[in-house]
Amino acid sequence: MKIKVARYTTEPEVTETVLEYEAEMKDATLLEMLNEIKTKQDPSVTYASGCRSSVCGSCSVRVNGREVLACAYKAQNGDLVEPMKNSPVIRDLVVDMDRAYAFNAKAKAWQKSPASSVSLTQENEKVNEIQSDCILCGSCYSACPVYAVNEEFLGPFSLTRVWRYVSDAREKDPSDKIDSIQTNGIWDCTLCNECTLVCPQSISSKSDIEKLRSKSAMNGYSDPNFANMFGGGFGGTMFDGSPSF
Template sequence: MKITIKRDDAFEIYELEDGAYTLLEALEKIKHEIDNTLSFSSGCRSSVCGSCAMRVNEKEVLACSYKVEDGDTVEPLNNMPIIRDLVVDMDKSYEMNVKAKAWLNKLNHEATLDHEAEKINEVQSDCILCGSCYSSCPVYAVNGEFLGPFSLTRVWKYVGDKREADAKEKIDIIQTNGVWDCTLCNNCTVVCPQNISSKADIEKLRIRSSMFGYSDPNFGNFGGGFDSGFGFDGSPTF
């Protein structure tokens, strides 16, 4: 079994005995038995911590759950500075949460969450901070100020939370380098190990934005009327 790993600007090929390995097990075998200079991140080994996210054959995976195959090519995540080999610096992607104010900002102390309200944003709470959505995002690749799918999903979580007393403030913030910059390509949803659809969350944020008077600046207001970019049922009109 041969595995190709990107290291700096070069690719190195490692050969292992055939076997049923996870990618993380294969990387550890290479490090302990072949090349102890190989660097990668790992943590829980249970697809919970997200620290072992990387790309295999140009698709984001968790190394602890991906079953390695002969001929696989392994690379670090995209759109983030490489520290060494398969280890990347996630700080900038996390900083986008601060820009987006992706937390409960003004708490409505009179609001309480019942079971049904909790389930509305239950999926968004499952994010494991792996960064796969950022890595797969074509917009983030060309616009480093784009808030990105991870932060926008978190914004929707709190905009949709009835305990948030000022949802409009969050909507105001995401108008620049935010919801309208997304191409809705769905890459983020495809690679998310927790099956979170950031695309769907961004679409809901666009609908909420139109309710506050915003529209897609890329389309403008044809004929002098207000065009939110969405029909009355919330479906895109473009």
């Protein structure tokens, strides 16, 4: 079996090459094949891995232009393996995810402390159960096309976490989170659904963003793009119900 691996270095300058490797393996995961290449052919090949059980998310890469977990994806002859998009490459298939994680802080994607002492029911838990399964692989962040035109977009990676906490019954006042996602946030999403298609946990960030839009409308916000269609007649992002034109 032959696969191609994109090789990136950043020192002394950014360089990119694509090397082809061959290994006598059948029904092997991509991670198993990369391990075989690194231990027996080219020790300089650099990639990340951890649990090997699709739990830690550290082995996420792109194969033939689509985000996958290397430990779960079955390698195919001729595959092209590349690093994740929208993040600086450190070396080869390893990227720096600090910027993606920083958007969580901008979006206030955390549980307030102290949380309300509400006793959660099974129904409460089911509301955001799947969002809690996020493994931080960054596949949705890599797949999002909005970053090509807006590098400050909070993105599906952070916005789905915002919904995780906004929908939590223990969150007394989620209004500050709703406030934080109006600029470069929910209204900038194109709802293309690329994030959902690549999520290994089947989390629909598109659906979460739609729910955040509904929650924002309940808090008095409206889509600024809609307002701009009418020459700003609705007076910005806030709409108080009174005519402004």
